Amino acid sequence: MKTIKKVLIANRGEIALRIIRACKELEIKSVVVFSEADVNGVWVRKADECYPIMGNPVEAYLNFEPILSLAKKAECDAIHPGYGFLSESAEFARACTEAGLIFIGPSADHIELFGDKMASKVAMKKIGVPVLEGTDTPITDLAEGEKIAKEIGFPVIIKAAFGGGGRGMRIVKAAKEFGKMFEAATNESMKYFGKGDVFIEKYVENPRHIEVQIIADSFGNVVHLGERDCSIQRRHQKVIEIAPSPRLSPEARKELFRISTKAITRLGYESVGTVEYLLDEDDNIYFIEMNTRVQVEHPVTEVISGVDIIQRMIEIAAGDKLKYLQEEIKFRGYAIEFRINSENPQNNFMPSSGTVTNYLTPGGPGVRIDSSLYEGYETPTSYDSMIGKLIVSALDWEGTVRKATRALDEYNIEGLHTNIPLHRQIVRDIDFKEGKFNTGYLDKKMDAFNLSASSAIQEEEKKISFISAMIQKIKANKLVTRS
Numbered sequence: 495m496k497t498i499k500k501v502l503i504a505n506r507g508e509i510a511l512r513i514i515r516a517c518k519e520l521e522i523k524s525v526v527v528f529s530e531a532d533v534n535g536v537w538v539r540k541a542d543e544c545y546p547i548m549g550n551p552v553e554a555y556l557n558f559e560p561i562l563s564l565a566k567k568a569e570c571d572a573i574h575p576g577y578g579f580l581s582e583s584a585e586f587a588r589a590c591t592e593a594g595l596i597f598i599g600p601s602a603d604h605i606e607l608f609g610d611k612m613a614s615k616v617a618m619k620k621i622g623v624p625v626l627e628g629t630d631t632p633i634t635d636l637a638e639g640e641k642i643a644k645e646i647g648f649p650v651i652i653k654a655a656f657g658g659g660g661r662g663m664r665i666v667k668a669a670k671e672f673g674k675m676f677e678a679a680t681n682e683s684m685k686y687f688g689k690g691d692v693f694i695e696k697y698v699e700n701p702r703h704i705e706v707q708i709i710a711d712s713f714g715n716v717v718h719l720g721e722r723d724c725s726i727q728r729r730h731q732k733v734i735e736i737a738p739s740p741r742l743s744p745e746a747r748k749e750l751f752r753i754s755t756k757a758i759t760r761l762g763y764e765s766v767g768t769v770e771y772l773l774d775e776d777d778n779i780y781f782i783e784m785n786t787r788v789q790v791e792h793p794v795t796e797v798i799s800g801v802d803i804i805q806r807m808i809e810i811a812a813g814d815k816l817k818y819l820q821e822e823i824k825f826r827g828y829a830i831e832f833r834i835n836s837e838n839p840q841n842n843f844m845p846s847s848g849t850v851t852n853y854l855t856p857g858g859p860g861v862r863i864d865s866s867l868y869e870g871y872e873t874p875t876s877y878d879s880m881i882g883k884l885i886v887s888a889l890d891w892e893g894t895v896r897k898a899t900r901a902l903d904e905y906n907i908e909g910l911h912t913n914i915p916l917h918r919q920i921v922r923d924i925d926f927k928e929g930k931f932n933t934g935y936l937d938k939k940m941d942a943f944n945l946s947a948s949s950a951i952q953e954e955e956k957k958i959s960f961i962s963a964m965i966q967k968i969k970a971n972k973l974v975t976r977s
């Protein structure tokens with residue numbers, strides 16, 4: 495790699511650590527910027543250099559002028575944005591280029607195109623990628639919107655063109671609700687995204703959320719790294735991601751790969767990207783959006799494909815050719831990622847910060863942990879509640895679920911509430927074990943789950959008490975025999 499020798503990482507937490515690890519293996523220097531809330535972050539110590547960024551803990555990572563000037567001062571060649579924060583800002587990608595820095599990601603124009611959900615749908619439709627019936631221009635007039643909704647047929651969904659995370663989205667079940675929902679979606683879109691543009695499309699009941707990982711270089715080479723099922727989510731936050739989907743017909747899979755690589759090739763997209771689809775019960779495929787960043791769930795794809803997505807992303811940004819072409823990529827087994835969040839599932843998933851007083855991670859074959867947690871670490875309150883990810887893999891689906899069950903039972907984090915008890919229930923659920931889940935899964939199951947400590951943990955606690963009692967006895971006996 496000629497052009498990149500030093501990278502500034504404009505991110506924090508587990509993804510900052512993940513990028514540092516990729517840099518070390520590529521023998522590239524890494525530089526991090528960190529907010530006041532992140533002084534104790536383990537990634538700050540692991541990077542070759544670190545520089546504080548001042549102000550509000552969240553805004554520090556969004557305010558790009560100080561970050562750019564630090565990158566120049568530290569003589570970096572490139573900036574990796576990770577996910578969230580500046581990762582999908584076309585304005586930031588342009589500012590990097592103007593400052594003479596390589597933005598490790600797609601072109602600003604591609605970020606801009608795919609930031610507009612409606613424009614990306616139109617672009618994909620032109621290429622022959624299936625999309626849901628709906629409007630190609632923003633709906634500004636209520637009466638016109640209602641007329642279109644009737645033509646499509648209820649239920650329909652109103653979506654913010656520049657939205658994300660489920661915001662500015664409303665399901666409309668009948669014509670009489672249209673006005674209220676249209677207003678709510680528009681107002682919410684205006685509030686969160688600064689633009690009120692909304693569009694309408696046919697609503698799919700309980701779809702599966704399946705996405706295809708793509709890597710494309712600047713020489714026109716495009717490869718897919720298989721699909722992920724991200725259906726298990728709560729309030730638009732993914733909770734578990736799986737590769738490959740345990741319930742997908744070979745025909746649908748082949749079609750997903752064909753249309754995804756074709757679209758990426760035709761659009762001249764470069765870098766890593768994810769093409770997101772909804773699949774109905776009959777495996778009908780509908781493109782919904784394209785993500786122009788590296789995603790939280792990229793590890794499951796790395797595990798089944800053997801491709802280091804972050805390393806290849808950096809190489810492509812440096813102008814290198816893709817190291818592996820499609821024929822050289824072989825998929826092996828299954829991988830499941832469990833997002834570990836510091837929240838209390840017994841208290842409506844309220845974020846729960848604290849100091850880690852005890853930390854014991856699972857290990858053994860087929861277990862990977864991407865986390866910046868350590869014993870004694872106080873989790874900051876300003877950021878997302880995700881504190882790490884557990885990724886397990888095995889050759890068959892049943893073995894992967896069993897390994898997940900074992901690994902989740904081993905995982906012990908004390909000092910803060912986590913959603914590990916929720917994961918322990920999911921992997922024991924018959925529908926999960928049979929691969930029967932869609933986006934409605936968690937809402938349907940939540941009430942039946944027992945979120946108190948699992949019996950395996952209670953057994954372990956009994957053993958700990960037994961062992962200490964035994965040691966007490968032995969010590970007492972020894973004292974007796976010696977005297």
Ligand code: MV4
Nearest residue numbers: 626651660695696697698699701730772782933
């Ligand atoms: C949909 C849909 C059904 N039909 N679009 C959710 C996240 C965003 N990326 C797109 N999402 C959806 N889009 C159509 N045409 C279902 C979802 C969806 C969802 C919608 C409302 C409430 C919860 C949901 C959970 C997962 C997916």
